[in-house]
Amino acid sequence: MAAVHAWRAARVTPLGELHTPPRMTAALLRLTVQVVLVASLWNGLYAQTGTTAGLDRDQAVTYAVLAVLASRLRELDQYAGRDTVLQHMHFGTIVYWYLRPLAPQRYYALRALGEQLYGLAWALAGYAVCLAVGVVRPPESAAVAGVFALSMLLGQWVLYYVMLVIDQLCFWTLRNGAAMLILIFAQNLLSGVYAPLWFFPDWFITLSGFLPFQATLSVPLSLYVGRIPLSEAGAQLAVQAAWVVVLALFTRLLWRRAARRVISQGG
Amino acid sequence: MNAVRIAWRITRLNFRAQLEYRSEFLMMIAIGAVWQVSVIVFATVLLTRFTGMGGWDSSDVLLIPATRMLAHGLFVLFLGRVHGLGRHIQEGVIDTYLVRPMPVYRQLQLAYFPTNAIGDLTVAAGLMVGALSRSNLDWTAGRVTYLVVCVLGGMLLEAALFTVVACASLRFPAADYWGRWLEELLGTFGSYPLNVLPRAVGGFLTFGLPLAFVAYFPAAVLTGHGDDTGVPYWLAAASPLLGAAAFLASRLLWRWSLRHYTGVNG
Numbered sequence: 001m002a003a004v005h006a007w008r009a010a011r012v013t014p015l016g017e018l019h020t021p022p023r024m025t026a027a028l029l030r031l032t033v034q035v036v037l038v039a040s041l042w043n044g045l046y047a048q049t050g051t052t053a054g055l056d057r058d059q060a061v062t063y064a065v066l067a068v069l070a071s072r073l074r075e076l077d078q079y080a081g082r083d084t085v086l087q088h089m090h091f092g093t094i095v096y097w098y099l100r101p102l103a104p105q106r107y108y109a110l111r112a113l114g115e116q117l118y119g120l121a122w123a124l125a126g127y128a129v130c131l132a133v134g135v136v137r138p139p140e141s142a143a144v145a146g147v148f149a150l151s152m153l154l155g156q157w158v159l160y161y162v163m164l165v166i167d168q169l170c171f172w173t174l175r176n177g178a179a180m181l182i183l184i185f186a187q188n189l190l191s192g193v194y195a196p197l198w199f200f201p202d203w204f205i206t207l208s209g210f211l212p213f214q215a216t217l218s219v220p221l222s223l224y225v226g227r228i229p230l231s232e233a234g235a236q237l238a239v240q241a242a243w244v245v246v247l248a249l250f251t252r253l254l255w256r257r258a259a260r261r262v263i264s265q266g267g
Numbered sequence: 268m269n270a271v272r273i274a275w276r277i278t279r280l281n282f283r284a285q286l287e288y289r290s291e292f293l294m295m296i297a298i299g300a301v302w303q304v305s306v307i308v309f310a311t312v313l314l315t316r317f318t319g320m321g322g323w324d325s326s327d328v329l330l331i332p333a334t335r336m337l338a339h340g341l342f343v344l345f346l347g348r349v350h351g352l353g354r355h356i357q358e359g360v361i362d363t364y365l366v367r368p369m370p371v372y373r374q375l376q377l378a379y380f381p382t383n384a385i386g387d388l389t390v391a392a393g394l395m396v397g398a399l400s401r402s403n404l405d406w407t408a409g410r411v412t413y414l415v416v417c418v419l420g421g422m423l424l425e426a427a428l429f430t431v432v433a434c435a436s437l438r439f440p441a442a443d444y445w446g447r448w449l450e451e452l453l454g455t456f457g458s459y460p461l462n463v464l465p466r467a468v469g470g471f472l473t474f475g476l477p478l479a480f481v482a483y484f485p486a487a488v489l490t491g492h493g494d495d496t497g498v499p500y501w502l503a504a505a506s507p508l509l510g511a512a513a514f515l516a517s518r519l520l521w522r523w524s525l526r527h528y529t530g531v532n533g
Contacts, residue, residue, distance in 0.1 A: 041464060052317070
C-alpha cells in the first residue's frame with residue numbers, strides 16, 4: 001500500500017509534464033539547441049589550442065555536453081503546478097502538508113525522486129543520441145563507467161539536499177526567490193556548468209573544494225572524462241558520501257524545527 | 268506628464284514595498300551582482316585560457332560583455348517585468364490589469380520594483396569602466412555617442428525578444444519557459460565574439476535569435492572588426508536601429524495578442 005502511495009506522489013510532476021505538450025516540445029528543442037551550441041563553442045575555442053588545464057578538446061566537449069544533459073535531471077517547473085514550498089508558504093497551504101497521512105519530508109522526497117527519475121530518462125536519451133553521433137566519447141573502461149554512475153548518483157543526492165535546504169529556508173524567511181537564484185548561480189558556477197572548474201585559478205578550485213557544489217557535477221564528469229584518474233576516485237566518492245551524510249542530518253534537523261513554525265488557522 | 272507622475276509614484280511605492288522584506292531586498296541586490304559576476308568570470312576564464320579569441324584582443328572582447336550587461340541592466344530596470352508574464356496570467360492578475368485605466372504593458376512594468384537591477388547595473392557599470400580603461404581605442408565624442416546608442420538599442424532588442432515571449436504566454440502560459448531559456452542564451456552566448464562558432468551556428472544567433480545585434484556587432488564596429496562579422500558592415504553598424512525597430516514591432520504584436528487574449532472566464 002505504501003508503495004502505491006509512493007508511486008502516486010512520485011509521478012505527480014512527470015505526469016504534469018506529459019500533459020503539457022508545449023513544455024515537452026520546448027524541453028526537447030532547448031536540449032538539442034543547447035547541446036549543439038555548447039559543442040560548437042568548445043570545438044571553436046579549441047580550434048587553435050591544444051591541451052589546456054589538463055583537458056584536451058574531446059574531454060572538454062564531452063564534459064560540457066554531459067553538463068548540459070545533467071542539468072535536465074532537476075529542471076522541472078514545479079512552479080506551474082503550484083507545489084513549491086515558496087508558493088505553499090505564500091498561499092498558506094503549507095499546513096496541508098502537515099495534515100496528510102504522509103509526512104511532509106517523505107512527500108517532498110518522493111516528489112523529488114519522481115522528478116529526478118523523469119529527468120534521468122531525458123538525460124539518458126540525450127546521452128544515447130550524443131554518443132551515437134559522436135558528440136561525446138564513451139568512458140574509457142567499464143570501471144570508469146561504474147565509478148561515474150556511482151559518483152553521479154551521490155552527486156544527485158547532494159543536489160537534492162542542497163535544493164531542500166533552500167526550500168526549507170522559506171519556513172523562516174517566507175520568501176526564497178533570491179536565495180534560490182543565488183543557489184542556481186552557485187550551483188552552475190561551482191559545479192562547473194559554465195566552464196569546467198579545471199579552467200579556473202587554483203585558489204578558486206581550492207575554495208570550491210570546501211563547498212558541496214562540485215560534488216554534484218564536477219566530480220562525476222571529471223571521472224567520466226578521465227581528468228580525475230580512477231586511483232583518486234575513492235577519495236572523491238568518500239567526500240561526496242560525507243556531504244550526503246552531513247546534509248541529511250542538517251536537513252533532518254531543519255524539518256523538525258520547521259514543523260514547530262507551521263501554524264494552522266491562527267494557532 | 269500626468270502619466271509620468273503616476274508611474275513615478277507607483278515606482279516609489281513599489282520600492283518601499285520591496286523594503287518590507289529586508290533580507291530578501293539585500294539578497295536581490297546581491298543576486299543581481301553575482302549573476303553578472305558569473306558572466307565576467309566565464310568571460311575571464313575563456314579569455315585567459317584561449318587568448319586571441321576569434322582574432323580579437325582581450326581588451327576588445329571585454330567590450331562585448333560590458334555592452335551586453337549594461338543593456339541587460341537597463342532592460343531589467345525599465346522593461347524587465349515583461350519576463351515572467353506567465354505567472355501573472357496563471358494567477359489571474361492580468362484580468363484585473365485589463366479593467367484599469369492604464370495600458371496593460373505599463374501596469375505590468377509597474378507591478379513591482381526590480382531590486383536586482385541595482386546589483387546588475389552596479390557590476391555592469393564597473394565592467395564598462397574597466398573595459399574602457401583597458402581599451403586602446405581613441406574614445407572620441409562620436410564613438411562614445413555610438414556606444415551609448417548601442418547600449419540603448421541592446422536594451423530595446425532584449426525587451427523586444429522578451430515581449431515576443433510574453434505575447435506567446437498570453438496564448439500559452441507555459442511559454443514562459445522559453446523566457447528562461449532566452450535569458451540563459453543571452454547570458455552564455457552574448458558575451459564573446461561569435462566568429463569562434465561555426466558559420467551555421469553564428470547565423471542562427473544572428474538571424475534566428477538576433478543576439479549578435481545586442482553587443483557583438485556594436486563592439487565589432489567600434490573596435491574595427493566590423494568587416495569580419497559575416498554580415499554586411501552597414502547591417503552590423505545599424506544594430507541600435509534594429510533594436511528600436513524590433514521593439515516597436517514587438518509592441519504591435521503585443522497589442523494584437525492582447526486583443527485576442529481570453530481569460531479563464533471567457
